[in-house]
Amino acid sequence: MRDFSLLKYQLLLEELLAAGYSLLPVVEFLCTDAKKAVALRHDVDRHIDQAITMARIEHDLRLQTTYYFRKKDIVNNPDAIKEIAALGHETGYHYENLSAHYGDAEAAYSDFCDTLHTLRTITWADGVCAHGSPLSKFKNTDLWDRYSYRTAGAAYELSRDIRYDNVCYLSDTGRRWDCGKFNIRDRVVQPWQYDNIKTTDQLIAALQENRLPDKILLNIHPQRWNDGLGRWMMELVGQWVKNGVKRGVVVGGCWLWVMGCWLWVIGCWLLVVGCRFWVVGFGLLGKMK
Numbered sequence: 001m002r003d004f005s006l007l008k009y010q011l012l013l014e015e016l017l018a019a020g021y022s023l024l025p026v027v028e029f030l031c032t033d034a035k036k037a038v039a040l041r042h043d044v045d046r047h048i049d050q051a052i053t054m055a056r057i058e059h060d061l062r063l064q065t066t067y068y069f070r071k072k073d074i075v076n077n078p079d080a081i082k083e084i085a086a087l088g089h090e091t092g093y094h095y096e097n098l099s100a101h102y103g104d105a106e107a108a109y110s111d112f113c114d115t116l117h118t119l120r121t122i123t124w125a126d127g128v129c130a131h132g133s134p135l136s137k138f139k140n141t142d143l144w145d146r147y148s149y150r151t152a153g154a155a156y157e158l159s160r161d162i163r164y165d166n167v168c169y170l171s172d173t174g175r176r177w178d179c180g181k182f183n184i185r186d187r188v189v190q191p192w193q194y195d196n197i198k199t200t201d202q203l204i205a206a207l208q209e210n211r212l213p214d215k216i217l218l219n220i221h222p223q224r225w226n227d228g229l230g231r232w233m234m235e236l237v238g239q240w241v242k243n244g245v246k247r248g249v250v251v252g253g254c255w256l257w258v259m260g261c262w263l264w265v266i267g268c269w270l271l272v273v274g275c276r277f278w279v280v281g282f283g284l285l286g287k288m289k
């Protein structure tokens, strides 16, 4: 069975249930009494039709999960959002206003409020979570350093309202489960580290061996999981390219830092040498007089 296929996703859900976890939408996960629980979060970055397929599979398994939608789908695909909500799933806003407005916080906040309102004319939305925008220099969650999402009407924001010392965050970002070391934005500070879990089979083995904590937030991007070979290959190749670009940003940043340090050392050395010449030159000049 291919990894990152819908069949593999179903297998993962079945293994989670077999391991005794309650599978919940985020809004219920935040206040559950269940000892072992997994919040199933879906950031719908692309291909909303894939999100509908995934939502139907979960519905057939009698599961409710959470789908966060970007502005482009809120504006252009309201019927698809309605369809997913009608299957009983929670819906929320996957915001990216600060990067979209190039750091203009006032315009970003206004856009956030308008888009959340538009989503709520389609279906109810309690929560919001940020899109990574890895190629932008602006981090979308920084908007909350200046404004309040609660004032804007959002009941929760995922990076602020979950304590990741209690909840283990696992994401399929980068088409791997260890939140690859070259991921730029999709990571949290948490006590757990799973460098040895890259494939879904390794994740399932960890579940079967009871190596995972009781509370887990699982971030699954629907566009990544395909049964059709064409889209599956496109996603695989696209992710190789993206990982390469991200690797370039991280490694390139390190190189710039190293080069900067060297330039600083060379600059200091030239300054010292220049001062010595200046002092010696002045001494000679004094003697000549």
Ligand SMILES: [Zn+2]
Residues within 6 Å of the ligand: 043, 044, 045, 094, 130, 131, 132
């Ligand atoms: Zn996203």
